[in-house]
Amino acid sequence: MKKIIYVFIINIGIFFFCNSNASEIKIATSEIKPLCYDSNNGFSIFVLKEIENFTKFTFITKNFPSVTSKLQSVINNESDIAICGISDRSDRRVNTESIHIMETRARALSLVDNSFFSEKNTKKFITILFVIIIAGILLKLVEKFHQSSFFKSNSITNFLFSPKLKGGEIESIEEAINTIFKAITVQSTRETNPKTRLGNWAIFWPVVLFGMVTLAATFGNFLLSKNEYNAKININSIEDLRLYKLATKEGTIYVDNLKKDRIKFESYKTTKEMYKALLDGKVDLIVYDELSLQNYTLNNPKVTTVGPGFYPQDYRWYFPRDSKYKAEIDSAVLKIKETGIFEKLKETWFGK
Numbered sequence: 001m002k003k004i005i006y007v008f009i010i011n012i013g014i015f016f017f018c019n020s021n022a023s024e025i026k027i028a029t030s031e032i033k034p035l036c037y038d039s040n041n042g043f044s045i046f047v048l049k050e051i052e053n054f055t056k057f058t059f060i061t062k063n064f065p066s067v068t069s070k071l072q073s074v075i076n077n078e079s080d081i082a083i084c085g086i087s088d089r090s091d092r093r094v095n096t097e098s099i100h101i102m103e104t105r106a107r108a109l110s111l112v113d114n115s116f117f118s119e120k121n122t123k124k125f126i127t128i129l130f131v132i133i134i135a136g137i138l139l140k141l142v143e144k145f146h147q148s149s150f151f152k153s154n155s156i157t158n159f160l161f162s163p164k165l166k167g168g169e170i171e172s173i174e175e176a177i178n179t180i181f182k183a184i185t186v187q188s189t190r191e192t193n194p195k196t197r198l199g200n201w202a203i204f205w206p207v208v209l210f211g212m213v214t215l216a217a218t219f220g221n222f223l224l225s226k227n228e229y230n231a232k233i234n235i236n237s238i239e240d241l242r243l244y245k246l247a248t249k250e251g252t253i254y255v256d257n258l259k260k261d262r263i264k265f266e267s268y269k270t271t272k273e274m275y276k277a278l279l280d281g282k283v284d285l286i287v288y289d290e291l292s293l294q295n296y297t298l299n300n301p302k303v304t305t306v307g308p309g310f311y312p313q314d315y316r317w318y319f320p321r322d323s324k325y326k327a328e329i330d331s332a333v334l335k336i337k338e339t340g341i342f343e344k345l346k347e348t349w350f351g352k
Helices: 002-021 043-052 067-075 119-144 155-161 173-184 197-224 238-243 253-260 271-279 290-298 326-338 341-350
Strands: 023-029 057-063 096-111 246-249 266-268 285-289 303-320
Touching: 023 043, 023 067, 043 057, 043 326, 043 341, 067 096, 067 303, 096 271, 096 290, 096 326, 246 253, 246 271, 253 285, 253 303, 266 271, 271 285, 271 290, 271 303, 285 290, 290 303, 290 341, 303 326, 326 341
Parallel strands: 023 057, 246 266, 246 285
Antiparallel strands: 096 285, 096 303
C-alpha cells in the first residue's frame, strides 16, 4: 500500500514539474477560413495542438481583425507568433523572422452545370447533328451517282463508287440520315444499306465521332472529377481570366496580383460575400487561395475549382526578431511533417 502511495506522489510531482516548466506562448490569429475559423478552430489551430505534443509549450490564442494587426502585435512583442494565411513578402521580413509552413497558390472557382441542356451538352449535340446531316447529304449523293460513267473513268473512283456491296436503295436525304442514325444507335439498316464503299464510309465517320464524344465524356469525368468536367466555365491560363467577371477577397495578395496583371475584378470584404456573389450569378469566377477553395467545395456541390494553379506563394509563421521559440517550433513542425501528421491534417481540412 505504501508503495502505491509513493508512486502516486511521485507521478503527481512529475506532472506539476512538467507543467511548471511549460512555456505559455501567445499566438496571434485572424479569421482566414479554413486556416483559422476563430482562435480555437481551423487547420492552423490543429497544427498548434500537434506541436504541443512534441514540445513543452502551451499556446494561448488571440484573434486579431487583420493580417496587418497580428503582424504588428508580433513586432511590438505583444504576441510571440503570428499564424494563419500570412504569405511571404519582402516588407514583412524587415522586423520579423519566419518559418515555412506550406506552399499554396491561387485557383479559380466556377459554378457547376449538371443540367442535361448545359452549354457543353448543347454544343456536343449540335456538332453530332451537323455531322449526321452532312454525312447524310454525302451518302445520298454518292448512292445517287454510283452508276455514273464519270465514276467509272478511273480505277480510284471506280473502287470507291462501284456497287460492290449488296443493299437496298437509298432514295432520299431523309432516308440517308435515318440510315446513319440507325448505325449510331446500333439498329438494323438492312432495308437501306449503301451500295458503294464510299457510302459505307459516310456512315462510318459519324459513328466514330459519336464514339469519341462518348469516350471523352466518360474519361473527362474520370480524369477531372464529375464536377470539374461539368464546370460552367473552364480556363486554361491566367489570360482566360480577362474574359470573365472575377471576384476575390479584399486585402489579400490576390488583389495585388490581379492589379499587377491588369485584370479587372470585384473585391469583397468577407469570403461569405465573395462566395454569395458567385452563387447569385453576380460574378463568373472567384480567384482565391486554392486550399480555401478546396475546403469550400467539400460541402458545396454547386461549385468546383477549375483550370491550372497560378500566383504561387509561401505560407509562413512570423516571430519577433531573435525569438527564443523559433528554432524549437520549426523543429516541431518538421517532425509532424515527417510523421505524416501534417499531411493527414491537410487532407481533413482541404481534401485530397
